[in-house]
Amino acid sequence: MEAVKKFIAQHPDAKMVYGRGWSWGILTGEDLIKGPRKEYLDAVTREIPIVLRAHDGHTLWVNSKALEINGVTIDTKVPKGGVIERDQSRGELWGTLKEWAMWLIALPEYSLEQYITAMTSFQKKMHRFGITSILCMASLPFVTLFKACDEMEKANQLQLRVRGAMTVNAREDLVSQLAHIRELRDQYQSPLLQVITAKFFTDGVIEGCTSYLLEPYSIKAGKGADYYGDFLWEMENLKNAFYAVNQCGMQIHVHSTGDGSTRKVLDALEYAYHKTTSRDYRNTITHLQLVDQKDVLRFKELNVVASVQPYWQFKGPNWWDNVDYQFLGERANLEFPLGTFFREGIIVASSSDYPATAVPNPFLAIDVGVTRNIDNGTLHGVEDITDMDDERYLLNKSERATVEQMIKSFTINGAYTLFMECDIGSIEVGKIADLVVIDRNLFVENPINIDKTKVVMTFFDGKLVYKAD
Structure with missing residues (x-):
């Protein structure tokens, strides 16, 4: 206020x-x-x-x-x-x-020039964090964002590899929505800018009591004794939509936070998987706050990528007790099964969901993924921890990942998800020189100090685009 x-x-x-x-x-x-x-x-x-x-x-x-x-x-x-x-x-x-x-509610509308200004600033921020490639989500009101990237590329000012995703929603005609996405795909086909993905929302968020769960919310959620949240699609419509997207040669990317939602999404993806001839769409489910153990192996069976945001995977001060535990009860202790995904051989790609994560620094997420504990106390308004087993913010340490797993999730696995693993994501002869130089060796660093890692230099296609002061 x-x-x-x-x-x-x-x-x-x-x-x-x-x-x-x-x-x-x-x-x-x-x-x-x-x-x-x-x-x-x-x-x-x-x-x-x-x-x-x-x-x-x-x-x-x-x-x-x-x-x-x-x-x-x-x-x-x-x-x-x-x-x-x-x-x-x-x-x-x-x-x-x-x-x-x-x-x-009408939201502000921005001009092409404003988008270019914003994208130029955003690009500089990404370079400071060592990021050179993004998956950019958009809906119809914000499609000008892709035009801004296109104009920047024509002016040799775009220094990010942008893969675009357009939202498909259950309230509008599927055929016309897919036709529009195909038009964007045909319009943007440069090495830097491509629209390759259809984005779906199948539920909401735990804090809004709009995630769709297998078991009811806690009575403390204030929604009654038998409230599961809402699944946003009719199943037959979702199955047909997934099949249609893959048939068009496009990738599916699904927002799903509740275990009930993720089960239904996997059911619909399984339908599309067995009905299409190709198996290499790299369909993705993102967030995955609650996942039933019986559904985990289905990711591997269906070649589904688990897109995760490790930034959130600890007991946040002024959050976890007040929101997640109050609304979910003991299930909150099972949130974000990161280690389980890795152990089962599922491809895990990490991201920030920016701007939901205000500071999309990958080293904060690597820290949390390895410790399952708070990354930087100062950022959250509390004192920092000195022991990764400090119980105050520790969330289910059995779900810890290794440093190597976390690095791969931000590099080669992310590149795979964007169909770019042959060009970027690892340092190999013949690949594009998108490189980041950091100030410490993460493999020997105390995990609770990984958040302190600084990017020294960022290279985009062999060109220095960021150097620390």
């Missing part, structure tokens, strides 16, 4: 305030279950709309003006797969919209 006040004071002519980054972990009571109330933002201003997206991207917190100008009322029909939270005691809207209901 203070940040919004400051922004309005600095921009008195602003017609709207948009931001992102609030955390469920600081909330209590009904706010933890539904999200923060609109009245908090109304106290800042009711004159212009305020729209603030949660750091996870799955909930909008808005003031009354934002609801008013977008025509959202207590009688608004809730879109399938969405949630409009209500204050039942007063018969009013609460001020938060989750999942597909978020699209009832």
